């Protein structure tokens with residue numbers, strides 16, 4: 001959020017010359033975007049606008065014919081008769097121009113959602129593929145916030161304003177061209193009326209930016225407060241801590257301040273506008289005086305002067321559009337620039353081996369007998385201390401190994417590195433002898449099931465919460481047997497039995513018919529999700545923190561059998577024979593750890609003890625201490 005309005009300084013210091021210098025690049029960027037979004041609509045928008053400009057000029061010039069006929073010395077009926085052909089041309093040109101403008105407007109309106117889709121997809125494709133360390137980097141997150149908020153919003157606007165710049169320019173060129181044809185002196189006169197309009201518009205826009213700048217803090221505060229007052233997740237605490245009046249007072253204070261600033265700016269903008277309009281009036285009067293003098297001196301016939309008045313008015317309208325569009329296009333172009341640079345930076349942070357185009361991609365063996373972690377060191381971006389420091393660990397297929405240690409000792413980090421979610425800074429993680437850094441990360445993830453410590457409450461149906469969209473063998477009206485087995489193993493079946501629409505129940509109270517689950521019920525679903533994935537490595541990170549005693553006991557028993565589940569002669573589901581699944585268990589419930597094949601004890605990112613329960617108890621180190629503490633709490637020995 002700190003950089004939310006990072007462009008404000010740049011905007012407040014921007015004058016007309018900066019805008020003129022940088023605008024072409026912004027327009028090119030917008031044109032490229034529109035082209036990629038829809039070539040047809042982009043072309044139609046430009047061509048129809050150009051054609052409309054031609055008809056504007058044509059209409060203005062045809063008007064001279066009408067006026068010449070009307071101002072001739074012939075009797076009135078024949079003057080009107082003489083004017084009729086030119087009048088028909090004017091009417092035809094006006095109608096055609098209106099039709100072309102409507103067509104251009106329609107094509108432009110069609111472009112907008114296509115541009116939105118394009119930029120959103122690019123952003124989400126990048127954010128879902130970047131290396132996880134990018135999302136731990138606060139600068140990257142700041143840039144992401146700006147790209148996602150103001151940046152995304154700016155994309156259709158930059159295209160829209162670029163088209164407006166084009167429309168305004170074409171209108172101006174048409175009016176200016178007409179004036180040039182009518183009399184060479186008229187062109188500078190039109191430009192003379194443009195100056196006050198341009199000045200007032202730039203000044204007023206800069207005031208708006210300054211206001212935005214001064215209101216950044218207040219606006220953010222208001223967002224936070226409104227979030228606290230409307231979000232369901234805060235509702236219970238807002239009431240139980242009787243915070244309503246306090247929050248409303250705070251909100252009102254911020255809103256009043258904002259209103260005062262906005263009113264002040266509105267007043268000053270009004271003064272600038274009136275001044276600009278007055279100057280424009282003076283300039284226009286000057287133009288009319290000049291026209292009058294030319295008429296008087298006989299330098300121009302009356303009909304031409306009449307057309308000139310019309311052309312000047314048309315030119316002024318186009319000019320107003322142009323000045324406004326140039327300002328807005330430049331402003332939105334800056335925000336869009338943020339979006340583009342973020343996307344480029346994010347795309348650079350997608351590991352090359354994850355790209356489908358990657359040339360040298362290794363392959364994970366179909367069946368791997370062991371996972372080896374060799375001397376791994378890892379520091380999170382922005383952290384001073386390494387979270388893992390020279391860790392080595394070996395797991396054979398079919399084993400249950402446990403990671404134990406106090407809070408912050410590095411267990412989750414090690415599990416994530418073993419699952420290929422992070423690359424170590426030094427050292428090596430290999431599966432079946434193949435280093436993970438040589439294979440596409442998605443191949444590794446496809447072989448891992450994670451029951452995470454912090455899992456997502458997916459706002460989807462109960463079924464989707466287990467299968468994550470990977471339903472298998474689902475005959476009409478039948479549930480996937482593998483899903484039912486996973487739900488039984490985790491106790492999620494009991495949760496679903498209590499839901500009104502069973503597996504079809506939407507688990508989000510924000511939607512009609514959505515159900516709310518308790519913390520433990522959510523955890524059972526998260527565990528079912530882990531069991532459902534038929535993956536050789538199962539990582540359970542605090543899988544029982546929210547479970548009741550019975551469910552916890554059942555789960556640990558199930559984890560043990562899970563490791564043996566695939567040790568089936570001849571293999572399972574067409575896979576070669578295996579030595580069972582491998583389970584990496586992280587838990588503070590040490591009673592459940594004693595049955596692990598091997599236990600690694602971590603402290604400050606290092607493995608300090610290793611062995612089975614009996615060996616670790618015998619050595620009397622940290623594990624024995626922690627175990628004895630828990631055992632004493634239960635009065636056990």
Ligand SMILES: Nc1ncnc2c1ncn2[C@@H]1O[C@H](COP(=O)(O)OP(=O)(O)OP(=O)(O)O)[C@@H](O)[C@H]1O
Pocket residue numbers: 136380381383387405406407408409410411412413414453
């Ligand atoms: N995303 C992150 N960015 C920066 N530091 C992190 C991040 N995640 C964890 N850490 C730090 O890394 C260290 C190890 O954290 P980790 O989560 O691996 O510990 P843990 O042993 O799993 O702890 P717990 O038992 O509390 O779950 C801690 O000091 C923590 O502050």
